Amino acid sequence: MLVAITEKFRKVSFIEFCIYSSIYLATGIVMNSIGIYFEIVRFENWWQIITCYALYMVPVSILIKEYSFFNQYCYGLLAVGVLELCGYTFQTSYVYPNNILSQLFTPYNVTLAMTLFFAIYFPLGNMLVSYIYKKITPQKKLLQ
16 A cells, blocks of 8 residues: 555656646635635644645545546545544634634634635646646657
8 A cells, every 4th residue: 555655656747746736835825815805713823724725635635536527526525524623623723703704604614614615626726736737747649
């Protein structure tokens, strides 16, 4: 099993890894900024954007990128669920009181709503990385 996991990482080129990191870090900065601006949720520390989006979500994306959209979303639910649960349990994520999500889903369901939303990042992120990678790398053309 460990061999299969390491093989998935070996298949990813340096350029592809840079695309993953850039997209996920940019997404993390934007989402944290939106959370702060609308007073929904925020990270307690700026560096959590790096640990969560680049060091956690990128490897998960790489491990599940070969699966179908639906399966990537399902694995994303598990990955984000663990991340959200730890963030709120260890109080490294802050939920603003009476925020829009709390009003919409009740305070008890904010973590569930966040998990259901952020799990879509994995299949969409993999699709975007694949698209960009194909556009910026020369493709070999077959002889006709």
